[in-house]
Amino acid sequence: MVDDDVRHPVLVDTDAVIAVGNTSLWPRIVETLKLTTTNVCYHELTRHKRETNEHARDGTREKWLHDGATAALDAFDAETDSCTVVTCVPRPHGEDAGEQSLRTEIEQYPDSYRFAILMDKHGRRSINRVFSQADGTEGKAVAPTFLLYLLLDAGECTVEAFCHACGDLLRGEGWVGYQAIQAAWEAIPVDCAQYLSDDLL
Amino acid sequence: MSTNNDKIQFRGQAEKEATQVVDELRLGGINVSELARQGLAEKLRETLSDEERIALHQRYNKGELSDDAAKVLLGDAIAEIDREREAFEAATELETTDVYQE
Numbered sequence: 001m002v003d004d005d006v007r008h009p010v011l012v013d014t015d016a017v018i019a020v021g022n023t024s025l026w027p028r029i030v031e032t033l034k035l036t037t038t039n040v041c042y043h044e045l046t047r048h049k050r051e052t053n054e055h056a057r058d059g060t061r062e063k064w065l066h067d068g069a070t071a072a073l074d075a076f077d078a079e080t081d082s083c084t085v086v087t088c089v090p091r092p093h094g095e096d097a098g099e100q101s102l103r104t105e106i107e108q109y110p111d112s113y114r115f116a117i118l119m120d121k122h123g124r125r126s127i128n129r130v131f132s133q134a135d136g137t138e139g140k141a142v143a144p145t146f147l148l149y150l151l152l153d154a155g156e157c158t159v160e161a162f163c164h165a166c167g168d169l170l171r172g173e174g175w176v177g178y179q180a181i182q183a184a185w186e187a188i189p190v191d192c193a194q195y196l197s198d199d200l201l
Numbered sequence: 202m203s204t205n206n207d208k209i210q211f212r213g214q215a216e217k218e219a220t221q222v223v224d225e226l227r228l229g230g231i232n233v234s235e236l237a238r239q240g241l242a243e244k245l246r247e248t249l250s251d252e253e254r255i256a257l258h259q260r261y262n263k264g265e266l267s268d269d270a271a272k273v274l275l276g277d278a279i280a281e282i283d284r285e286r287e288a289f290e291a292a293t294e295l296e297t298t299d300v301y302q303e
Contacts, residue, residue: 010300034302082302114295121281128288140292143285149293150300174251179278182258183285187293 006084007112008034011105014044014098015119016144018068021075022172023165025157029147030075030083032156036113038088040101042076045069064172099123103130110134116141119176143180145169149188163192170196209241242273249274 012035020026029035048069056062075083092100099118106113107130116127116139124141131139148165151157157165166184169177185192224230249257254275261271261279271279 008300032302033300115292115300121285124285124288138295140288140295142289142292146289146292149289150297153293153297154301170255175254175278178251178255178258179282180285182282183289186282186286187289 005086006036006081007086007105007109008036008082008084009112009114010035010117010147010150011102011113011115012037012041012117012144012147013102013119013123014041014048016117016147017041017045017072018048018065019119019144019169019173019177020147020165021068021071022064023148023168025148025151025161025165026071026075028151028157028161030078032151032154033147034082034084035075036084036086037076038098038101038105039085040088040091041098042073042085044098045073045076049073059171068172096120096123099126103127106130106134106139110137110139114139115146117144117146119144119173119180121176121179143183145180145184149184152188152190159190159192160195162190163195166192167196209237245274246276254278 010033017037020029048065052062052066052069054066054070056066076085086105088101088104090104092104094100099120102116102118103126106116106127116124116131118124118127118141124143127141131137131141145166148162152159152162166181170181220231220233224233257266257271257274258278260266261275
């Protein structure tokens with residue numbers, strides 16, 4: 001784990017990396033983007049990996065958590081400075097400690113971050129308030145689909161690969177993931193209908 | 202506007218009795234229709250699975266589901282997707298060159 005307090009403009013929370021960590025584009029994200037998370041999210045990932053069974057049945061939430069956390073930890077444990085873990089002070093506790101730690105980080109270092117990536121819509125809303133209150137910085141909290149978009153926008157993946165990754169996300173994140181995907185498709189805009197089977201839509 | 206065609210009727214002896222009891226209990230009575238509408242909408246939303254919600258939203262997108270029915274079944278999800286689309290669009294306008302590895 002690289003804990004050298006390098007702050008990249010993209011700050012990710014636990015649920016967001018679990019979601020994209022489960023997609024076929026995760027290796028590409030790790031090769032291409034620079035990501036930062038907090039020590040609190042890092043420990044949540046470690047806990048998810050430890051407390052879930054790697055042999056859990058495919059399609060279960062447990063399997064989703066285990067695989068996503070494992071993929072994410074591999075990236076943040078690698079000895080590169082493209083995925084970094086920063087220490088959040090004071091350290092929040094409780095159920096939404098990960099999300100809280102992102103908010104604290106952005107409040108303390110508003111100039112360092114431009115994109116906060118969270119799965120939870122309430123979390124995004126609360127961080128968008130922090131971004132809009134910070135003077136002189138522009139930042140947005142968006143859903144994990146934005147990481148896939150960053151690859152697509154830079155030509156680092158095809159539309160087809162992007163759509164398949166959205167399909168992966170849809171499988172694990174259900175209705176919440178669907179709403180994030182719909183919003184992304186309308187915003188980009190991109191039509192994934194030809195790449196995704198009807199039962200997925 | 203209400204018409205006779207939008208009337209919902211169902212059987213429920215115990216529920217009817219219970220409704221009458223509460224209606225007599227309150228000075229101004231209770232608005233049974235309003236309670237039933239709210240309760241039914243809530244229960245309909247609750248019974249939907251993720252897959253059904255997704256299928257319904259797809260139908261809404263294709264214009265096969267009215268705004269009113271979509272609002273009952275999907276709650277504020279349609280407005281939520283709109284808000285998220287705006288946030289996403291705003292994010293795509295921001296500088297991204299430094300998010301990539303060299």
